[in-house]
Amino acid sequence: MVHPRGGLALEDILHSWKSFTAHEINKRLSRTGPLWQKESYDHLIRDGDDFRNQIRYALRNPETAGLSGWTWVGSAYDGEDVAAGRHDHGLRRDAAATDEYVPSYDPFSYERRKTDVLTVEGHELGGDRTVRVFTTQENWNALAHKINKLGDFKPEIVIEKSGVLEIDPRDEAAVAELNHSPVAKLVTVKDGLDLEPIHAFRQLAFVIDARHPILLKDTLTPPQGDTDFLQALLPGARVIGSLLCDGIGDAILVRGETAPGQSLRLAYNILQAAGTRIFKTDYVACPSCGRTLFNLQSTTQKIRAATGHLKGVRIAVMGCIVNGPGEMADADFGYVGGAPGKINLYVGKTPVKFNIPEAEAVERLIDLIQEHGKWIDAPAGEPVEV
Known part of the structure; x- marks a missing residue:
């Protein structure tokens, strides 16, 4: 990851998810040479658009353009490349590439992740299907007496019955095992991790195959006892709403608000506000x-x-x-x-x-x-x- 040098600031270019992306690409391409070279740092600071182009290109899978063994060296090449009129997105041919990793989303443009469609508890999710609303078994039981009166606003899937796979996106062994699975699985981030939820789910979407649908959670540390609704509303809307606007998420679970009815209302209103699922005027x-x-x-x-x-x-x-x-x-x-x-x-x-x-x-x-x-x-x- 790049660090500031000479008092220069990165906030205009390297926000949290961009920093993570740079780090991950560096990790993925390290066997063919460093992606972020020190001599290119000043160029990065000067030219934010070039930074965006480099990341976007790498995210779009350079092997599809026959460039999987190239290493970024800035917006121009050395004298020989420039003289030859080479302009291949600031990439230079290096050793033969062996890592053909394809990230499952592009953080620079909106497009919902193209996952497989799964049927969970009688509801289809993933692909272009409706983003589903999960709840806990405890909340389902609390709402059971009036579920038939809730119309379109009812909870749809109980997380304890869903078979969702919880993983740490930093666990390379778990990620590799998931990506080698012959069938798509519903995946979420494991509770209790020392990660901010937005970064955790972006990292999850980055490292797992696109075919796996993702269940978003507003918190990785569910509160115990009663909660203040406004204190649950803002983090929930920020976390889930941001991820939905990134194109990440095929189902959501709100647990920051512990009151069953309030958590349900919050979940549906986040979907409405993100333009993901319109259920009311x-x-x-x-x-x-x-x-x-x-x-x-x-x-x-x-x-x-x-x-x-x-x-x-x-x-x-x-x-x-x-x-x-x-x-x-x-x-x-x-x-x-x-x-x-x-x-x-x-x-x-x-x-x-x-x-x-x-x-x-x-x-x-x-x-x-x-x-x-x-x-x-x-x-x-x-x-x-x-």
Whole structure:
């Protein structure tokens, strides 16, 4: 791993997972020569983009380009290579390569890991299947009396019955045994390790074959007794959400929150926030400013009350037409202040209805959703708050 020299800082280039990646590549390619050479350090500091390209190239498996025996020496070669016009991603031919390791994810671009599909407790996971929600047997038992009322929000798989394989990603023997398995296995990081969960799961995804699905956990040291919900929410969202946005994770388990119902709500809301599994209406609201043309809080509450049962629909509530349309992201429908007391309605980023009286606007929004085939009637029975 590179260390700062001459007072220079690496924080703009070598964040935690990049440092780990550099270390792992160095380990993997050590038999053909060092990847991070001291004479190239200053070049690394000067040129962060080149650093990204070197790591990206190595992660994408250099043997596919016939370069598995090359060693990085910076963005240029020695005089002979430059004169010959050689520009092979800063790699130089070395001894014959014998290590043909293929990392299972690229940390520089989003793409979900292409795992095999497994069936666990009657649920398919991995591949392009839905990211599943695990729970403990204790929490399952606590929720058993109302599971049939939970609809789409129920726990799906009990970890104690799942057959998940727990390993230390630093244990080369265990990793090798897993990668030589003739069948794909559901894998997670072993509890009790002295690793930060984000780094542990990134390392796991880096060293195991892509065919093995991964169960994410918000903590490797489950708390005992009652916990404060906010103290569980932030670490859980940070750990699991970050990994899902990396493309890592085929199932999740929340244990930082010990209350069964709260842990379930937190798990599903993390999936929703990461855009991984949409199970309820999603709302995008502007933070409001001096241009806001209606009471944003009360209006959003009215819209939520009328549309909160629309699974998978995203609605933007924007205070004005100045910045609102640009802030709607990828919302399906938009409710935007057009003038004092008047509302414009959008489909995507396209305005379709103008100057609707504010008193009628929520009903007109419902009509618009119906026109585009996204409306369903609210189900009968007690609503489940998730």
